[in-house]
Structures are given as structure tokens and as C-alpha cells.
Amino acid sequence: MPTPSGPARPGPAPACPPACDPGGPPAPDAAGPTGTGYRAVFAVPEFRFVFAAHLLSSLGVVVCEIALSVLVYRLTDSPLLSALTFALGLLPYLLGGTLLSAVADGYPARRVLVICDVVCAVAAAAMVLPGTPVVVLLGLRCAIAAVAPVFAGTRAGTLGDILGEGEPFVLGRSLIRIVNQGAQLAGFAAGGLLLTAVTPGAVLGITAATFTTSALLLRLGTAARPARGGRMTAGRAGGALLGASWAGTRRLLADRPIRALLLLAWVPPALVVVPEALLVPYGGLLGVGPAGQGLLMCGMPVGAVVAETLAGTLLGSRARTRLTFPMGVFTVLPSLGFAARPSLGWALVLLVLTGTGISYNFGVDRWFVAAVPEEQLGQAMTVMQAGRMTIMGLAMGLAGVAAEYAPLPVVMPAAGVLGVAAVLAVIAEVRRSGARTAWADGPVPATP
Numbered sequence: 001m002p003t004p005s006g007p008a009r010p011g012p013a014p015a016c017p018p019a020c021d022p023g024g025p026p027a028p029d030a031a032g033p034t035g036t037g038y039r040a041v042f043a044v045p046e047f048r049f050v051f052a053a054h055l056l057s058s059l060g061v062v063v064c065e066i067a068l069s070v071l072v073y074r075l076t077d078s079p080l081l082s083a084l085t086f087a088l089g090l091l092p093y094l095l096g097g098t099l100l101s102a103v104a105d106g107y108p109a110r111r112v113l114v115i116c117d118v119v120c121a122v123a124a125a126a127m128v129l130p131g132t133p134v135v136v137l138l139g140l141r142c143a144i145a146a147v148a149p150v151f152a153g154t155r156a157g158t159l160g161d162i163l164g165e166g167e168p169f170v171l172g173r174s175l176i177r178i179v180n181q182g183a184q185l186a187g188f189a190a191g192g193l194l195l196t197a198v199t200p201g202a203v204l205g206i207t208a209a210t211f212t213t214s215a216l217l218l219r220l221g222t223a224a225r226p227a228r229g230g231r232m233t234a235g236r237a238g239g240a241l242l243g244a245s246w247a248g249t250r251r252l253l254a255d256r257p258i259r260a261l262l263l264l265a266w267v268p269p270a271l272v273v274v275p276e277a278l279l280v281p282y283g284g285l286l287g288v289g290p291a292g293q294g295l296l297m298c299g300m301p302v303g304a305v306v307a308e309t310l311a312g313t314l315l316g317s318r319a320r321t322r323l324t325f326p327m328g329v330f331t332v333l334p335s336l337g338f339a340a341r342p343s344l345g346w347a348l349v350l351l352v353l354t355g356t357g358i359s360y361n362f363g364v365d366r367w368f369v370a371a372v373p374e375e376q377l378g379q380a381m382t383v384m385q386a387g388r389m390t391i392m393g394l395a396m397g398l399a400g401v402a403a404e405y406a407p408l409p410v411v412m413p414a415a416g417v418l419g420v421a422a423v424l425a426v427i428a429e430v431r432r433s434g435a436r437t438a439w440a441d442g443p444v445p446a447t448p
Helices: 035-043 045-076 079-087 092-099 110-127 134-163 167-197 200-221 239-254 255-275 280-287 289-314 317-322 324-330 333-340 344-372 374-405 408-433
Strands: none
Touching: 035 045, 035 134, 035 167, 035 289, 035 408, 045 079, 045 110, 045 134, 045 167, 045 200, 092 239, 092 374, 110 134, 110 200, 134 167, 134 200, 134 374, 167 200, 167 289, 167 317, 167 344, 167 374, 239 255, 239 374, 255 280, 255 289, 255 344, 255 374, 255 408, 280 289, 280 344, 280 408, 317 324, 317 344, 324 344, 324 408, 333 344, 333 408, 344 374
16 A cells, blocks of 8 residues: 555565464465455455454444343343443543554554454453442443454454455455444344343353454464564553554544545544434334334444445446445435434335445545555554544434434434535545545545
8 A cells, every 4th residue: 555655565465474373374365366346355265264253253242232231230220321331332442542553553463353352252251250340340341342443453454464455455344344234233133032041141151252252263264464563562562552552643643635534434424323323212202112213223234234235246446436425425314304203114214325325435445545554554444443433422422412402303304414514524625635536546636
């Protein structure tokens, strides 16, 4: 990928040869995946291990949230503390993404990924211990959330090594997003079914097993590679790690094209989650009950999975990238429909349409990986994920506050009005910044 002072280097970053790790798999072919579409990405054996591990860990996170929420409620009879277990899944992203982001490039990627999964497995297993205080349970949930952005950023950087740049990387990221959305649907269903048959503690034990299996898949199925940004020795740990994380984040935010692309990755999701955050009270407004509320919550993930799959399968890379700006705007438009107080069926349609906007990320990923220096890719992806989740969490909280003082048919479409203005402003900044666009054969010059 291009650095600030040089042209793009074709092909994936070289892997550590098998001699570096006799127990690991062979290094991937330097030519990268062959063929086109998702099939070509799945043809890379190392990616299949990463995909399977991500599927397990994503399901583990969702099921853990459900089981822990039920467990906390049974221990305290407090709806506030039960809901807090979900909020704690978002709030620590800022802490982990800011203070630990240098880990993604400062240590060998496979080691970071395995350790993150082990931390999650140990935390989930500790939740099962009888007599664990609620405050400790919530602290363990924070630990899982704090390592999440580091895991996501490191994995994204590893995809660049495994798949190479350009189309394979973009499609690999698309598959990861499909897993994320699908895990919400499957995880809530699986968690609900498990909790009807076994105790929350048993479900948490199962989630610990999923994290452990994910760690094993990553350890046995991915190649050992050196740290992307130079190895961070034990002597540099602690304060030096925090300093490197903060300094690297400041460098990323000081770069105008990178900053513009980060805003493009953060702003649309922040406005999109406002209606989603208010679906339970909106279902109550319609009088549809828990079943109807659950159906509404499935709308956006279904739209996202369908759109990602169709775009990745039927469209070429140029066509997908051309849709980036239009879909970025479109994803906030369906919120306007809630001004008419739609029925359950029409509300579900609006939510599915909202979910299809996730396809704008194809272009964002392509431009971002082209703009970020290779040695900072893992940290940049960590910052992107941490910022996205933090801003989404803040938007959910502000939506709840607004709904205390204004009717839902006002608050939900207001997010659409604000979203259109905000997304158009960000798009204008991306154009002015000179960030790379796929419909041009190289960087688009910055607007004077």
C-alpha cells in the first residue's frame, strides 16, 4: 500500500517463512488469491481459519452479552444494571482503542490475536464462578470490550498480509462484516434458546469454549509474521506503549485524507443507530409486544447481510466503489419515514433499507488501506473500530435522552435530517482532502 512518500507496492506483505515457526502453516503464496469474488477469498486456506475464528468469537460476544445480562438481572432485580451490561460492550472501546492501539503493529499479529481471545475466554470463565460480585462481573465485561478494538484492528491488518491489497482485502473485510451482522441474528437466537434449557452460568461456560477454540484456530491456522511497525520489546512496554498509542493516533488524525476517511467511517453509523436504539419504545408505541420488538431488531442486520452479499457477489470493484457516497447518504434516509409513525410492517421495511447502506464500506475500506502507511495499518484499523463503536454508543445515549423530551416520531426522523447534512459535509471533506477514490486511476487531487 502507498506510504506518504512512495507509490503503492503490489501484492501482500511477505509472510515469515515456515522456518520461523515450524509448527505454523506454510506462508501464503506471494501472488495472493486467484480468481474473483468471495470464492477467491475463501480459496486462501489461512483466511478460512481467520473467518472461522471470527465467527466463533463473534457468536461468543453476543451470547455472552445475553447470558450476562440475564445473570445480572437475576442477581440484582435491577433493569438498569442489566442494561448496563450491553452499554459496557461499547464504552470501553474508546479506552482500548486509544491506549492500546499501538499493540496492533508493535507485536506479532498472531500473538496479539491469540492473547485477545484468551483474555476473553478467561473473563467469560471467571463469570461462571459462584459468588462473583456483580461489580466484578461488569468489570470482566469491560475487559472483553477493551481488547475488542485491538483484536479487530490487528485482524484487519492481518487480512492485508493474507489477502494482499485492493479487491481481495475489501472482500475479506466484507465477509467479516457479514459475520458481524449474522452473529447478531444467530447469537440472539442461540442465546435465547440456550437460556431456556440451561442456566446463564452454563451459557457463559460455552462462550468461554468458543473463545478458546477461536484462539486455537488462529494459533494453528495462521502464519507467524513479525510486528508490522517494528517489534516492541518488554523494556518498551507500559508507559512507552501508551505513548506510542497516543502518538500514533495523533499522527493518523493529523493526516487530512485519513481523518476525512475516519469521519466517513464513523458518521453514518452514528446516525443510523438512533432509530435502532429506540426500537423497544417504538414497539411499545405500536403495542406489538416483545415478539414484534424482536422482529424490528432483526431488520437492520438482515438488510446489511443481504446488501453485503449481493454487492460482493454481483458487482465489480469499480461499481461498488462508485456506490460509496450514494449509499452513505441513503443509509440515513429511511429514518425520515418514522415521521409517519409507520406500522410494524412498514417500520421493518425502513429498517431493512437502512441496513443495506452498510455496503458503502466497500469504498471506505479500499481508500483507507491506500491512505494509511503500511506500518500503521493495524493501529489505524484499531482507531477506526474504536471510534465507530464509541460514537455509536454516544449516539444511542443521546437518542435516549432526546426521547425523554420529544415524541419518538420526532426524534427518529430528526436523526435522518441531521444524518443527511452530516454525511454530505463529510463527503465534501473527503473530496477536498484528496483521499483516493476507485473511480479515478490514482489519487484525486485536493480541491484548492
